Amino acid sequence: MATWIFSEEVDRAPSGASLEVLTKAATMGETAVVYFGNGSEDVFAVLGAHGAGSVYHLTGGGGLPAAETAATLADLIDAHNPDAVLFAQTYTSRDVAGRLAARIDRPVISNAIDISLDGGCTVTSEIFGGTQIVETALTGEGPYLVLIRPKSFVAEETGGDAPAVEAVALREVGHSGSPRVIDNIVERAEGPALGEAAIIISGGRGLGSAEAYQLIEDVAAPLGAATGATRAIVDAGWVPYAKQVGQTGKTVKPDVYLACGVSGAMQHLVGMKDAKIIIAINKDSEAPIFAVADLGIVGDVHKVLPKLAEALNARSR
């Protein structure tokens, strides 16, 4: 099986999620990475170390890359006939995979947590809040397109050599490729990213107001934790979508997940139920979150969190 993995550059390195997918793909046969970004010897060495046999380095472009990337990928697929093209399910990869699927008229399976490329293509995913596990076979002609949720696999260096790199100029696509990126704003000033954090402090409706999200930040700061949120408070406009943990949102697997004022809707549980330790604080003793919590505090987040922050700050002084 020849498997391609799409990888995009983040902070001058291949995205961590794409390295997870590459590590898995390398166990299933021949691999090539289609890389979007500036690239460098270091970047390509990292791809090789994670199992990339070769690299197609997409160059050029200036705006939002999805339309041009999908068109160029379609040309490459036409020329080389890979059996499968795998994507880590990030914002840009979703854009590229969706456009590519429509362009080459192949279905794409999203939200995969495992994949097998033994002859055909079988994909595992979770539904109904992670309570049911579904196996789906892609039938029909390849290449099979699959979006894999971050944290499904562990990225590992398997010690491969630097791969052969072929530069491929992005194809112009006219109006579809015209969106311009006017500005790039970094909001996350410090602390780990949600996907990489060992500890995550997460808030839900039980906080009562957008202002009360500061209680989450106050506990996260002394712990060096990342902060997350439920869909309810993202929808309410309290915090941006990037903080959303759950089915529609991110999957996280930290050592500790502290859910504050989070009821534990199925939509949320699927994104965090694989944390090593779950701690929940909620006023409602019947909240479903307590059914998965290793430690459940029946109490008011407005009372417990300030004390917790104070105690943690006292320890770190």
Next chain:
Amino acid sequence: MQVVVCVKQIPDPASPSSLDPDTHNMVRTDDQVLDDTDRYGLEVGLQIAEQTEGSVTIVSMGPTGSMQGIRQALAMGADKAVIIDDPALAGSDALTTAKALSAAAKREGFDVVIAGVESTDGYSGVMPQMMSELLDVPALTFARKVELDGGSILIERQTAAGFDVVQAELPALLAVTGGVVEPRYPTFKGIMAAKSKPIDTLSAEDVQTPNNARQSIISVVPAPAREGGTIVEDEGEAHLAIIEMLEQAKVI
């Protein structure tokens, strides 16, 4: 400006979901609601139409059932609904849905097509991008803020570290996140007016979209359940139990 908003009627997320044991398709009762996600796209569309003296057409695919969700969208202020309802399309994947909705949008004509970044029930999260390719327009995705600027649209596009400010000329497709705007509630007047708004129903043939399913579910099994642990009532000292747990986990 002519605005097309994609909406979906879904089983009430508050009631338990199930799969048909034979077809593995999601069981869809007659009693379906408007996907909450779509209220954001619809509100953005209504605001654009208001600013430009334009109109909003909602397009939707799936069994119409009691039409509760479609009526809600019309009551919020959409002018017209186009629904693709054909048993031949049951169990369609995202690409088939994108093809049908794109054909409907083309039939209506549009300056901007709006969708939520993912539905609540199927959440494949790629349908809007597929539509943008089929319609050959730019896709402004993961928009958490939208601004109309003459003939172009300016958005804040969510990124892992913050956001990008992205601009594109129309026609374009917009995929919005939750929280992008505060959706309006239907007024009594809106609910009454919705009853006389046009609803067109199209077949798979009308949109020239056969159901070309190329995936099949092999198995559905229950996932291992996680067990609950200790429950502590807070009497002023519960934070100490949390600290003890963090110590045991060796993260502090």
